[in-house]
Amino acid sequence: MLPAVTRTATAAITALALALGAAAPAHALGKNERNVLKGVFAAVLIHELVKQGRANAQPAPAPIPVQPVPHPGYQANVAAAAFYEFSPQARRMIQQRLAAYGYYRGGIDGKWGPGTAAAVQAYARDVNSSASLASRDGTIRLYNHLIG
Incomplete structure (x- = not known):
């Protein structure tokens, strides 16, 4: 699972870097704009991680029935x-x-x-x-x- 997550995260970071580089030079962005971009990046990354986790999720095993056993007391x-x-x-x-x-x-x-x-x-x-x-x-x- 980790290699797939790493690939997804790397792809997301690369895509974001290319998009930002084409939109405006980094030195032209103010503090607020950089914070917004950090938030967008975090949201995209979290979305990809959740999507990857759901794709790799396994169904929960059926519960094993337990017979109560009285303790010695x-x-x-x-x-x-x-x-x-x-x-x-x-x-x-x-x-x-x-x-x-x-x-x-x-x-x-x-x-x-x-x-x-x-x-x-x-x-x-x-x-x-x-x-x-x-x-x-x-x-x-x-x-x-x-x-x-």
Whole structure:
């Protein structure tokens, strides 16, 4: 692409130089006239570069479909989001039940943390409900089972 652009630019500069030389001597042009000619030259050059770029443009490749892959903390994030859909009292009740079953050893504060996350995952694993932690609705059912 570069050699074609260089040839085009060289041709444009040569043509402009010949046209200017024939129109008037360079020393007869004032500052404003020279600035106008610089602007015309720049516009012609930019036009040629854009035209050359469009001629060499390639179509954009088709997008590759991407399957979302949950990151390792995905279940913890779903479980935490579902946990905070409950009232503070219900969250404390979930922690109390997990503690009563021997899964939770932290403070009963109704807040999600590493202890609550580990307890929920262990409880779900032991009651064969680990798959329920992959969705909000499944996690809500698991929490409701703990409260109820």
